Amino acid sequence: MFELDIPGFGLIKLEHMVSDFTGTLSVDGKLLPGVNKRMNKIAGFLKIHILTADTFGKAREELKGINCEIHILEGENHDIQKEEYVKKLGADSVVAFGNGNNDRKMLKAAKIGIAVCLNEGCAADAIKSADILVTSTIDAVDLLLNPKRLKATLRF
Numbered sequence: 001m002f003e004l005d006i007p008g009f010g011l012i013k014l015e016h017m018v019s020d021f022t023g024t025l026s027v028d029g030k031l032l033p034g035v036n037k038r039m040n041k042i043a044g045f046l047k048i049h050i051l052t053a054d055t056f057g058k059a060r061e062e063l064k065g066i067n068c069e070i071h072i073l074e075g076e077n078h079d080i081q082k083e084e085y086v087k088k089l090g091a092d093s094v095v096a097f098g099n100g101n102n103d104r105k106m107l108k109a110a111k112i113g114i115a116v117c118l119n120e121g122c123a124a125d126a127i128k129s130a131d132i133l134v135t136s137t138i139d140a141v142d143l144l145l146n147p148k149r150l151k152a153t154l155r156f
Contacts, residue, residue, distance in 0.1 A: 008156025021052035029056025043067035082106035
């Protein structure tokens with residue numbers, strides 16, 4: 001569990017990290033350097049869930065060795081599938097990471113939504129739905145490993 005009292009934002013008690021893969025943790029299907037070690041540190045206090053359409057078909061291979069659950073989305077309405085997944089976990093206990101239009105609903109539903117803008121960009125609706133925007137995956141995960149950064153960003 002991750003617990004932090006943020007002035008004006010309130011007490012947060014997180015149990016889950018839910019993340020998109022393509023364009024959020026990876027570029028062109030390749031996991032970004034340094035992400036694996038940080039995610040395994042986070043797995044020590046949050047359960048990690050990866051929800052992805054797996055555009056490049058490499059998610060399972062790239063995430064090997066990371067303590068996480070991988071869910072490859074099928075069919076249509078991935079935005080709704082991701083939102084429902086977050087709600088099923090208990091949205092108030094979730095921090096979510098994403099960059100695409102199909103992430104906007106889960107970013108909005110989660111207690112903390114973090115939009116990650118990498119090489120492929122970030123959908124405007126994802127940015128509007130998030131609480132925080134970062135330009136690096138490392139910066140995103142480091143918000144959880146260095147809670148004072150999260151507090152500084154979200155406090156009123």
